[in-house]
Amino acid sequence: MVETQALSQYTDKLEFRLWQSPDQLRVLLAKKDIDFSAAPSNLPALMANRGDPVRLLNISVWGILWLVSRDPTVQNFSDLAGKELLVPFQRDLPAVLLDTLLDAQSFAPDQAPSLRRTRDSQDAIALMLTGQGQHVLLVEPTASLLLSRNEQQGGTPLYRVQSLEAAWKKSFPAEAELPQAGIMVNSHLAGDLGLSRAVEQAYAHSAAWCSGNALECAKLVHRHIPHLPVPAIESAIKVTRLDSRPANSIRPQLEALYQMLGKQNPQAIGGRLPDAGFYGP
Structure with a gap:
């Protein structure tokens, strides 16, 4: 919109500004x-x-949230039973969606994933790249950024496992769309x-x-x-x-x-x- 001056009829200054949180x-x-x-x-x-x-x-x-893992046997969110998941979200929408999705899975009482809350997405990426984390939920484009950096560094392969939206459709077919x-x-x-x-x-x-x-x-x-x-x-x-x-x-x-x-x-x-x-x- 900035590049094409899409709103030139209304303003002579259309400025892009990036917010962080x-x-x-x-x-x-x-x-x-x-x-x-x-x-x-x-x-x-x-x-x-x-x-x-x-x-x-x-x-x-x-659809913007992705589960990324180093474990090739992890094929979906239900495979996270007993595992630690890095989560760079605290009180915002992705955190609520994740909690709701995990509550809908059939985990044994002592096998629900443990959520390790990180400071932010960059912290989660750093933990994954240094091997201190094995599974992470990230919003795009940070999921793609993690995969790109890991490949550049020659790290152990990472896998784009499943989008939260795909898992949501299976768990809540009556409310399949997530705006x-x-x-x-x-x-x-x-x-x-x-x-x-x-x-x-x-x-x-x-x-x-x-x-x-x-x-x-x-x-x-x-x-x-x-x-x-x-x-x-x-x-x-x-x-x-x-x-x-x-x-x-x-x-x-x-x-x-x-x-x-x-x-x-x-x-x-x-x-x-x-x-x-x-x-x-």
């Missing part, structure tokens, strides 16, 4: 330092239910529906182009995030389900997720479902 994103949004942002799908719901009238414009990411992340609009611009529609449409076009042109998209991303190598970005694009849909068109899927979060971790969404006006564009 959901906590940092919340601060940036609260200070009105950013207007629109990619975000985990629970974050705008949490903010809206706390009285900050942000809106969710779309969901574009439906994990999308674009939200900050409260000070949420009332500009024309701008929100333009952003949603431009993003959908860009996401479709990226899915169909993985290498070109990877090169473009690398220009803006140079610490990520092009091959890792390309791999991440190819294994990530990018499908941009307006939030109001998938409200049932979002509410199913929010209801599940409300049972498992009510504070993740602010204790209730968002109002109808929350779902954009």
